[in-house]
Amino acid sequence: MDPATFFAASRVIIVAGKGGVGKTTVTAALARAAARQGRRALIVEVEGKSGLARMFGADDLGYDEITLAEAGDPPGSADVRARTLTSDEAMLEYLESHGLSRVAKRLVSSGAIDTLATAAPGIKDILVLGKVKQLERDTDVDLIVLDAPAAGHAITFLRSARGLLDAVKVGPIHNQAAEVMAMLTDADRCQVVLVTLPEETPVNELIETAYNLEDQVGVALGPVVVNGLYPDRPGLAVDPVTAAAEAGVGLREGEAEALAAAADFRRHRVELQTEQVARLAEELPLPQLRLPFLFGAELGPSELDLLAERLVDQLQTVVEAP
């Protein structure tokens, strides 16, 4: 797959996965990778998490767009911007733009909006997605990367349009849901990238989510990202005492045991990870992009660049899904 083709395939990429798998990291890395391919990227965050801006070395996000990475660094790259979207703000904006600003204020101030959200579940999600749909038309942006809500919420979130189409038969919300549905199910406009860790439970959940999203929402699934793989260290296959003797190096007291224990731990974990990656490939016929576990530094701009480069490399080598 050509990375440029991938980043131009749709204007919206929705990144989804269970809590703790590194969904926000992948969102940031994808946006940065797109920008490095010259695509102006906008990250949309819906949970008010602070980690995202920090990865770019910036402060918190708000409802207004901020620039997280300037264009031209490195040369040829476009900028990365980001903003948050909350359902209350999206609701207000939506109603106001439909000439219902008085109702909007009363709905929010009286708390009736929560009653409504219960009466028609998904109404808040649909307004957030509706806003994304509006941003999609923004000619300032080439790619929107949406950091979707975590876990089971992701399915509920993406299924909201279909659910609302059934629950609300007429009116502007119905139209909104229909338009969002049209966006979600059009592979030329939107694709979903699912993120997982190479561990049993996250892999199970990813597979289940993938099939649910395809069956119940009809979204196009992009490659899956497997995050946090221990990089390979082939020398660990050799016993440390033998390895030290081969290199003519002396080991201090206790060192051989520590090295052996560390090697055993890593080999064992790598084995588990390899099994899970293979199982994922077998049970879910989607290309995989694999990102390394970073032992060393905190995630900052340079680590993000490393992950972005890795994504681009991986996109070049993955084979299209059968």
Added chain:
Amino acid sequence: MTTPRELVGTAEVIICTGSGGVGKTTVAAVLAMEGARQGRKTAVVTIDPAKRLADALGLEGLTNEPGRIEGDWPGELYALMLDTKSTFDALVTKYAADEAQAERILGNRFYTNISSALSATQEFMAMEKLYELHVESDFDLVVVDTPPTRNALDFLDAPGTLTRFLDHPLYKVVMTPTRGILKVASIATQAFLRTVAKVVGSDVIEDAIAFFQAFQGMEEGFRDRAHVVDELLTATETRFVLVASPRRDTLAEAVFFADALHEAGIEISALIVNRMHPRFAPGLAEAAGERAESLAGTAIGDHFANLADFQLIASREERHLDGLVGQVGDATVVRVPFLRTDVHDLAGLDELATYVVGN
């Protein structure tokens, strides 16, 4: 300071909380198992266990009632998986004046939405189940795992959220002067509702109104129930365990969470930091990195680089934890190592218990 072992021996209710993906369910299971080890009759309520752990706990039948887990312990261990809807249905049936009222509510579409889709419901029902097991059954200890929420604090507020909600149905929030039903609602209110109906469709409004009509008379019972459930959260026999992973963002969430609980008058008894990377050779920190560099390209170089990897991540995790000291009050901080295999059976829980409670 209370150690987790003492906590399990003395508390009557333990609430495990923390952000998603940190291993709350596993920790809850370990604590419950320790309860049984100490001879107590213990129940663990899980929300969304991983399949293999559920299998290990005998939960594959998805039962909403406690099922006994046999094991080599003097006490008794029961586990159940929360079924939000059945718990809610049971509550409705309990407080309905008669069968007809219960049926009207259970069959209402708005109710179906509340009982399955509203996020506060899951938390409320977890607390409801906890109350049921604690007060209406004879368990010595009930351990509950809280649902993964967008805002980890939601469960604290859940009973309140739901009763406020039931207490302020549409006709009330649109500020009708009387508590009458819509047909006597003011003209202004009707106009407002008509506008809202234009936005979301009239079916939605009709469902909601039908629900509130059906629910009339039950608010009192629900509110009282929510009140006693709420009281249990702040009772002295109830203890909170905060579970986190040693990542900067989840620890920051944990601190935020501890603060919020503190403001609500609740202190954390223990902070369990799960999956901390092992260090292997604490004394050899710098040496490993240097030797990895000088021996790069050889097998032993790989070994030193590997050791350096783990020491780096372990130090980083320890640094994140240091930032936490003093921010979680008197809570005991328990470090649980990342193990070479994942936990999905009773033997795995046993191994984890050696770190959580120091067996």
